[in-house]
Amino acid sequence: MGIGTVGSGTFNVLERNQDEIRRRAGRGIEIAMVADLDTARARSVVGDKAKVVGDAREIIANPDIDVVVELIGGYGIAKALVLEAIAAGKHVVTANKALLAVHGTEIFKAAAEKGVIVAFEAAVAGGIPIIKALREGLTANEIQWVAGIINGTTNFILSEMRDKGLDFDVVLKEAQRLGYAEADPTFDIEGVDAAHKATLISAIAFGIPVQFDKAYVEGITKLSAADIRYAEQLGYRIKLLGITKRADKGIELRVHPSLVPAKRLIANVEGAMNAVVVHGDAVGATLYYGKGAGSEPTASAVIADLVDIARLHDADPAHRVPPLAFQSHTLGAAGKDLPVLPMGEVVTSYYVRIRVSDEAGVLAKITGLLAEAGISIDAVLQREADEVGGEGSTQTDLIILTHDTREGNMDAVLAQIQGLPTVLAPITRIRKEELN
Ligand code: NDP
Numbered sequence: 005m006g007i008g009t010v011g012s013g014t015f016n017v018l019e020r021n022q023d024e025i026r027r028r029a030g031r032g033i034e035i036a037m038v039a040d041l042d043t044a045r046a047r048s049v050v051g052d053k054a055k056v057v058g059d060a061r062e063i064i065a066n067p068d069i070d071v072v073v074e075l076i077g078g079y080g081i082a083k084a085l086v087l088e089a090i091a092a093g094k095h096v097v098t099a100n101k102a103l104l105a106v107h108g109t110e111i112f113k114a115a116a117e118k119g120v121i122v123a124f125e126a127a128v129a130g131g132i133p134i135i136k137a138l139r140e141g142l143t144a145n146e147i148q149w150v151a152g153i154i155n156g157t158t159n160f161i162l163s164e165m166r167d168k169g170l171d172f173d174v175v176l177k178e179a180q181r182l183g184y185a186e187a188d189p190t191f192d193i194e195g196v197d198a199a200h201k202a203t204l205i206s207a208i209a210f211g212i213p214v215q216f217d218k219a220y221v222e223g224i225t226k227l228s229a230a231d232i233r234y235a236e237q238l239g240y241r242i243k244l245l246g247i248t249k250r251a252d253k254g255i256e257l258r259v260h261p262s263l264v265p266a267k268r269l270i271a272n273v274e275g276a277m278n279a280v281v282v283h284g285d286a287v288g289a290t291l292y293y294g295k296g297a298g299s300e301p302t303a304s305a306v307i308a309d310l311v312d313i314a315r316l317h318d319a320d321p322a323h324r325v326p327p328l329a330f331q332s333h334t335l336g337a338a339g340k341d342l343p344v345l346p347m348g349e350v351v352t353s354y355y356v357r358i359r360v361s362d363e364a365g366v367l368a369k370i371t372g373l374l375a376e377a378g379i380s381i382d383a384v385l386q387r388e389a390d391e392v393g394g395e396g397s398t399q400t401d402l403i404i405l406t407h408d409t410r411e412g413n414m415d416a417v418l419a420q421i422q423g424l425p426t427v428l429a430p431i432t433r434i435r436k437e438e439l440n
């Protein structure tokens with residue numbers, strides 16, 4: 005259902021590698037029907053190898069179809085079709101992270117009741133098999149945290165901003181011209197797409213329900229070239245990270261720009277590539293890197309799900325790998341269903357840039373307020389006023405890196421600092437993740 009970018013990649017890879025896939029799956033996987041609004045374009049992709057229809061419900065109604073692949077996207081018709089396919093007893097493969105992050109609980113419940121599989125490897129980090137790694141490869145571990153570059157568009161923009169010293173708006177236009185960013189890039193640049201993916205990762209890592217509405221989401225639109233440059237001077241790169249972490253009182257689930265030490269491998273992931281670090285108590289840190297989008301990289305994940313279903317579809321549902329990694333009867337078990345923490349309870353460290361008048365006592369006043377709040381300073385950078393505001397300038401930027409503190413504590417002290425008469429512009433605050 006839907007033979008656009010990912011659908012056509014899925015068709016082509018399945019055609020090309022059919023023999024190898026058959027040997028792995030133990031049986032052939034045949035695309036019998038294809039539905040797309042644009043039937044002429046669909047026919048140009050599949051030729052006479054599959055029946056093309058304009059109404060996806062014809063696929064769901066066909067008793068010979070075992071698996072339905074939803075590659076339409078969005079929450080509208082895609083949701084209705086996925087639920088109808090499940091109700092008709094079909095297994096479902098989807099790359100639709102938006103749908104699962106928002107309506108996953110309803111969809112997985114319906115699938116469990118019907119005894120069918122909903123597989124979604126392609127929904128997180130495209131071609132990287134991160135769902136499989138978390139759900140199966142790392143199943144021995146208590147997962148402690150996951151941090152990932154899980155949106156290629158924003159990583160491309162941030163890489164270009166750093167490489168060329170350009171501001172966000174300029175690079176966004178270039179990304180759109182090159183076809184990296186969509187005409188409406190809102191979900192990407194505002195962090196929503198990454199938050200959809202982080203939400204799914206969080207559920208699989210910690211055995212909690214899918215809760216997109218509890219995720220903290222902040223995009224990259226307010227980042228300036230100056231912050232990227234200052235971060236570099238302090239030994240950091242700025243990346244849009246999706247982070248989910250086990251904390252004492254619950255689970256952190258957040259997407260925002262983050263300073264990452266330049267020496268970390270993930271800090272060196274450039275362009276539209278994705279990478280995810282998973283930290284488990286037994287294995288330590290593991291890193292997964294690859295293409296997070298694109299026709300055939302995403303098809304690679306869709307077909308991996310099809311092979312899984314070909315292998316497992318006649319197994320007793322109780323003996324299949326649970327879609328969210330934990331057996332459904334243990335979700336919500338006493339003490340296991342940890343709450344997603346509000347952002348004020350998150351503990352992390354910070355980069356703070358404060359535009360101040362270049363006069364005696366300003367730095368002392370600010371560091372005094374931080375000290376009173378119990379916030380320890382890790383590093384301070386102050387550029388010469390001439391360099392910041394031009395020759396003869398009486399303003400400068402103070403950049404302070406802090407050690408860990410609770411976000412609520414940081415908010416309170418930043419409000420105090422913002423109120424000082426010597427602070428001349430809104431303060432920039434970017435979270436910092438050491439990832440060690
Ligand atoms: P496209 O827009 O390229 O393809 C979607 C296709 O679905 C289009 O051909 C569209 O037709 C068709 N369609 C729309 N409505 C219907 C309908 N009611 N019945 C049948 N077909 C319909 O999207 P992508 O392939 O890029 O994305 C598909 C999914 O994969 C999305 O959920 C996306 O988030 C996800 N994804 C995409 C990645 C990528 O790299 N592109 C990576 C990872 C996940 P028309 O064009 O005529 O409207």
Ligand code: HSE
Nearest residue numbers: 154155156157296297
């Ligand atoms: N818009 C997404 C990205 C596509 O830029 O990563 C893959 O999910």
